[in-house]
Amino acid sequence: MSGAAAFWRKYGVLFKSDWAIMMAYRSETLIWMVGAFVQPLVSLAVWVSLSGEGSIAGYTASDYVLYFTAVLVVDRLTRAWDVYELDRDIREGTFSAKLLRPFHPIHWSINGNIVYKTFFAMLMIPSWLLLAMFFPAMRIPVDMGTIGLVILAIALSSAIRFVIGYQFGLLAFWSNRATAMYALYEGIHMFLSGRIAPLSMFPDWVADAARVLPFYFTVAFPVDLLTGRLADEPETVWIGFAGQAGWLLLLALSLRFIWRNGLKRYGAAGG
Amino acid sequence: MIHVEGLTKIYRVHVRQPGFVASLRSLFHREYREVAAVDGINFDIPEGQIVGFLGPNGAGKTTTMKLLTGLLHPTSGRIEVGGFVPFRQQNAFKKRVSLVMGQKSQLIWDIPASETFLIHKEIYEIPAASFKERIDYFTEMLDLSLIIDKPVRQLSLGERMKCELVAALLHRPDIVFLDEPTIGLDVNMQEALRRFIQSYNRDYKATILLTSHYMADVSALCERVLVINDGKLIYDGAISKLIDRFSPMKRITLVLGAKIDTSVVEAAVRNGGGRVVAYDYPQLEVEGPREEVTGLSAKLLTELPVIDLTIEDPSLESVIGLAYSEGAAGESRR
Numbered sequence: 349m350s351g352a353a354a355f356w357r358k359y360g361v362l363f364k365s366d367w368a369i370m371m372a373y374r375s376e377t378l379i380w381m382v383g384a385f386v387q388p389l390v391s392l393a394v395w396v397s398l399s400g401e402g403s404i405a406g407y408t409a410s411d412y413v414l415y416f417t418a419v420l421v422v423d424r425l426t427r428a429w430d431v432y433e434l435d436r437d438i439r440e441g442t443f444s445a446k447l448l449r450p451f452h453p454i455h456w457s458i459n460g461n462i463v464y465k466t467f468f469a470m471l472m473i474p475s476w477l478l479l480a481m482f483f484p485a486m487r488i489p490v491d492m493g494t495i496g497l498v499i500l501a502i503a504l505s506s507a508i509r510f511v512i513g514y515q516f517g518l519l520a521f522w523s524n525r526a527t528a529m530y531a532l533y534e535g536i537h538m539f540l541s542g543r544i545a546p547l548s549m550f551p552d553w554v555a556d557a558a559r560v561l562p563f564y565f566t567v568a569f570p571v572d573l574l575t576g577r578l579a580d581e582p583e584t585v586w587i588g589f590a591g592q593a594g595w596l597l598l599l600a601l602s603l604r605f606i607w608r609n610g611l612k613r614y615g616a617a618g619g
Numbered sequence: 620m621i622h623v624e625g626l627t628k629i630y631r632v633h634v635r636q637p638g639f640v641a642s643l644r645s646l647f648h649r650e651y652r653e654v655a656a657v658d659g660i661n662f663d664i665p666e667g668q669i670v671g672f673l674g675p676n677g678a679g680k681t682t683t684m685k686l687l688t689g690l691l692h693p694t695s696g697r698i699e700v701g702g703f704v705p706f707r708q709q710n711a712f713k714k715r716v717s718l719v720m721g722q723k724s725q726l727i728w729d730i731p732a733s734e735t736f737l738i739h740k741e742i743y744e745i746p747a748a749s750f751k752e753r754i755d756y757f758t759e760m761l762d763l764s765l766i767i768d769k770p771v772r773q774l775s776l777g778e779r780m781k782c783e784l785v786a787a788l789l790h791r792p793d794i795v796f797l798d799e800p801t802i803g804l805d806v807n808m809q810e811a812l813r814r815f816i817q818s819y820n821r822d823y824k825a826t827i828l829l830t831s832h833y834m835a836d837v838s839a840l841c842e843r844v845l846v847i848n849d850g851k852l853i854y855d856g857a858i859s860k861l862i863d864r865f866s867p868m869k870r871i872t873l874v875l876g877a878k879i880d881t882s883v884v885e886a887a888v889r890n891g892g893g894r895v896v897a898y899d900y901p902q903l904e905v906e907g908p909r910e911e912v913t914g915l916s917a918k919l920l921t922e923l924p925v926i927d928l929t930i931e932d933p934s935l936e937s938v939i940g941l942a943y944s945e946g947a948a949g950e951s952r953r
Contacts, residue, residue, distance in 0.1 A: 447708070
């Protein structure tokens with residue numbers, strides 16, 4: 349068996365087992381998924397009622413419906429939760445079992461993300477298409493080529509958010525406050541990624557900072573692509589992908605650094 | 620196969636004082652203390668040997684095991700296991716070793732153990748034919764057919780432990796670390812696991828380092844033991860010598876069928892060469908020299924109305940405690 353084939357077979361078998369576990373807990377998974385809808389829906393309600401008949405920051409009520417539907421889907425498909433599991437595994441020593449196997453522990457986490465995100469996509473995308481039949485505001489004003497770019501942007505964002513979350517989780521090698529630090533990061537992310545309102549609502553310097561840091565690239569960029577906001581700005585699209593790729597590369601390098609140094613500090617707690 | 624030289628692991632421990640005020644103070648000023656969990660130990664284990672690794676709780680056994688499997692970085696000293704330096708975490712090394720921890724599971728909780736085995740098949744790149752052959756071997760040896768397809772969370776501790784062993788040995792490691800593999804198991808299950816470990820060692824020439832608090836495990840499996848206390852190796856040699864030297868007495872516990880006068884009981888015990896440890900009717904506890912214990916029990920059975928009699932070795936903990944308190948460190952270290 350060639351190296352690559354063996355590698356993909358490992359992913360294959362992990363996918364099957366994670367899928368089986370998720371199905372064993374399908375109602376929890378659903379509640380978890382729906383729970384994440386609350387914040388974008390509340391934001392949506394607020395902005396729709398504030399905008400009334402006019403528009404705020406270039407968005408009408410109908411634009412807000414489309415914007416937050418896109419936020420809800422993009423956020424759900426790109427958000428990583430590995431920090432909690434990793435933090436617990438490292439502090440309680442259950443990380444050892446993964447570390448002893450000849451397959452890097454990060455693959456277990458990547459696989460988990462693929463499994464849950466596949467499941468979410470299978471539920472959310474058909475639901476969106478169905479709702480769009482009844483609510484014109486939810487119809488996506490872009491062509492298939494752009495949809496392809498959106499899928500790429502979501503995949504890159506998912507990778508960026510995963511690598512960030514995984515590094516926060518690895519902080520558990522040094523500190524028992526990894527999840528608290530991550531919560532702080534997530535709080536900033538909520539504002540600067542466009543989850544709570546479009547970035548055009550913020551002062552210019554805040555929006556500019558969000559576009560330099562990884563925040564804009566994780567949610568607002570795929571959302572802008574999907575809602576047709578970038579239809580006449582091919583340059584912004586390329587800058588967006590370049591920003592995603594650049595941040596992913598940088599974060600992958602720092603992940604490598606944190607991993608190597610963290611491992612030396614691992615205490616493998618518990619007998 | 621295993622070579623350890625001057626191995627030391629020092630943990631830096633944050634000292635926490637109890638109480639709210641102290642916890643506030645520690646926000647600003649943290650105190651640390653250095654603890655040597657493993658303190659300059661040396662040993663070699665040749666291929667195919669089963670070695671018992673003994674010591675009281677917190678002596679450094681598990682830390683040593685974790686160092687030997689590469690989970691921990693040593694503070695100083697050298698380790699070589701099967702020609703590898705464990706903490707480099709090479710996949711070729713991981714495919715040759717295994718660590719079983721009685722208190723930690725590597726099985727996936729929500730799905731049957733057979734699914735974890737399938738994951739290991741791919742991760743360790745075990746060819747399909749060998750995988751089937753090994754599963755058949757384990758199923759027969761450990762009587763797994765009824766438990767392998769139940770979700771792990773529905774298994775009893777003993778059933779789970781059998782599956783843990785399979786998961787750990789499926790890739791046929793030639794170096795195996797067993798940390799309390801029989802903890803919490805009933806006597807029959809302990810016996811079954813012991814037989815299994817023995818045949819694995821015999822069939823595959825596996826080198827095994829085993830920790831256990833059960834004397835029976837160690838005496839059945841290991842000819843050689845390492846005793847560690849406070850991070851230091853205090854004994855390395857044959858188990859028979861360890862027990863003879865540090866625990867010459869055996870304990871007999873009897874239940875009497877009728878109330879007998881204390882003086883009569885004491886006389887009978889003394890005649891047999893023993894000593895009364897405690898007598899609280901109906902329970903009688905007697906201690907006697909190892910070599911005279913058979914004669915002593917026979918005598919007690921004829922002279923007293925005995926309903927029940929058990930003979931026990933002193934617990935391993937107490938042997939080790941004795942070994943340590945008698946200053947064995949100097950004379951037994953190689």
